[in-house]
Structures are given as structure tokens and as C-alpha cells.
Amino acid sequence: MARAFQYKPKFVDIRVRPPSAEEAAQTDDVYALKPGERACDHPGCRVAATARAPKSRDMLNEHYWFCQPHAAEYNRNWNFFAGMSEGEIRQRQAQSAAGDRPTWQFKASKFSREAAAAAHGFGRGQGFADPFNMFGNGGGAASAANAPERRRLGKLERNALADLDLDEDADAAKIRTRYTELVKRCHPDANGGDRSAEHKLQRVIKAYQLLKKSKLA
Known part of the structure; x- marks a missing residue:
């Protein structure tokens, strides 16, 4: 009877190169921060910070930086009304309900196309119908009949004429004059940092080029 089969592995000595001292140091420091990361502000925490939280109700623009678990813990213990009396709490709640934040006007810049065109057209009685001459612009059926054909x-x-804040009957000289005026007014060196004036300037230049191509300027 033949002997039982015995498995003999081809390789019995598999060796692994031991890590160098530098690799071992990097492996041991699992909390090492990557470039651009900042440590959590919680005392004793070495994990990278991923969330921020305001320092107090009086410093809402200044923040602590926490890792996710410590940010959750900070938020659970956050009390906006801490240290305030009942009267102060009620007063603060009433102010919040009424809206205690600053407001601003929903008004376009004076350099915008809509505001300038509307103001220019209204002053001349253009851009709206006034059949009863309520605004004293000489409107009505009689003036409409005698008005020159546009x-x-x-x-x-x-x-393009609207971008230059001009009427449809503006001639070439008036177009060139208004173009020069708007370029000087909306230029970055003269607009006081108004970003809407920069967009206005781009529209003015494009509108003037189109009118020149159309033989109107």
C-alpha cells in the first residue's frame, strides 16, 4: 500500500521586510495632520478639525474649530440665552420675532440699465402711455397725431439704445456723446468700486459697437 500523500509547499520561508524607522514613526502617529489641516480646538484632541462653531452670542463671527464628535458635543451644550435674565430673554425673543437685523433697499444701482433707462424715459415722458397728459408731457391723442413718425x-x-439710456430717435452725434459720457462714468477708476458699473460699461461698449455696425452712430 502506497504511503499517504504528503503536501510539500514549494515556498516555506516567506519573509517580510521590516519597516524603516521613518515608516514606523508615520504608522505610529495615526493622528498626524495632513498639509492644510488644523487640529481640533477641544483640549487634548489631536484629530483634524472639520466643523466650526461660534464662540459666543456676542462673537458670532469668531469660531472654534472642532472635529465632528466634539462639534456635536459643543452644539448639544450650546445655550444662546446663557447668563441672561428672564426679562432679557423675553426682550431678545421679541426683537428676533420683529426682525432685529439691518435691512437694505431693493433698489437697483444708479448705473444699472433699468434704473437709468426708466429715469431718463420718465423725465421725458417716454416709455409709458399718458393719454390724459397727467404728467404734463404733452401727451394725448392730439400730440400723438402731430408727433413725427419714428x-x-x-x-x-x-x-442697444436702451443700454445707452437713449430714445429711439437719438441721432449719431447724441449717441457718440452719451457713449463717451457713460464710459467715463462707469470706468473702474471712477465708479467707486461699484461692480454693477463694470457690467454697465461692458453693455455700453457692446451697444455702441452694434450701433456703429448698424450705421446709426
Whole structure:
């Protein structure tokens, strides 16, 4: 009877290179911060911070930086009204309900296309119907009949004239004068840092180029 089969592995000595001292130091420090990361502000925590929380109700723009577990713990213990009396709490709640934040006007900049075109058109009695001459612009059926016939313009030309805050009957000299005026007013060196003026300047230049191409300027 033949002997039982015995498995003999081909390789019996598998060796692994031991890590170097530098690799061992990096492996041991599992809390090492990567470039650009900051440590958690919780005392004794070495984990990278991933969330921020305000320091107090009087310093809402200054923050602590925490890891996720410590941020959750900080939020659970956060009390906005800590240290305030009952009267102060009720007063603060009443102010919040009424809206104690500063407000601002929903008004376009004076350099915007809509505001300038509306103001210019209203002052001249253009851009709206006034059949009873309520605004004293000489409107009505009689003036409409005697008004000179306006030239026909395409949509692009009308929009270009509106960008220059001009009427549809503006001639070439008036277009060039208004273009020069708006470029000086909206230039970055003269607009006082108003970003809307920069967009206005781009529209003015584009509108003038279109009117020149259309033989209107």
C-alpha cells in the first residue's frame, strides 16, 4: 500500500521586510495632520478639525474649530440665552420675532440699465402711455397725431439704445456723446468700486459697437 500523500509547499520561508524607522514613526502617529489641516480646538484632541462653531452670542463671527464628535458635543451644550435674565430673554425673543437685523433697499444701482433707462424715459415722458397728459408731457391723442413718425429699429438696435439710456430717435452725434459720457462714468477708476458699473460699461461698449455696425452712430 502506497504511503499517504504528503503536501510539500514549494515556498516555506516567506519573509517580510521590516519597516524603516521613518515608516514606523508615520504608522505610529495615526493622528498626524495632513498639509492644510488644523487640529481640533477641544483640549487634548489631536484629530483634524472639520466643523466650526461660534464662540459666543456676542462673537458670532469668531469660531472654534472642532472635529465632528466634539462639534456635536459643543452644539448639544450650546445655550444662546446663557447668563441672561428672564426679562432679557423675553426682550431678545421679541426683537428676533420683529426682525432685529439691518435691512437694505431693493433698489437697483444708479448705473444699472433699468434704473437709468426708466429715469431718463420718465423725465421725458417716454416709455409709458399718458393719454390724459397727467404728467404734463404733452401727451394725448392730439400730440400723438402731430408727433413725427419714428424710424423703424430692430430689437437689437432698440436694446442697444436702451443700454445707452437713449430714445429711439437719438441721432449719431447724441449717441457718440452719451457713449463717451457713460464710459467715463462707469470706468473702474471712477465708479467707486461699484461692480454693477463694470457690467454697465461692458453693455455700453457692446451697444455702441452694434450701433456703429448698424450705421446709426
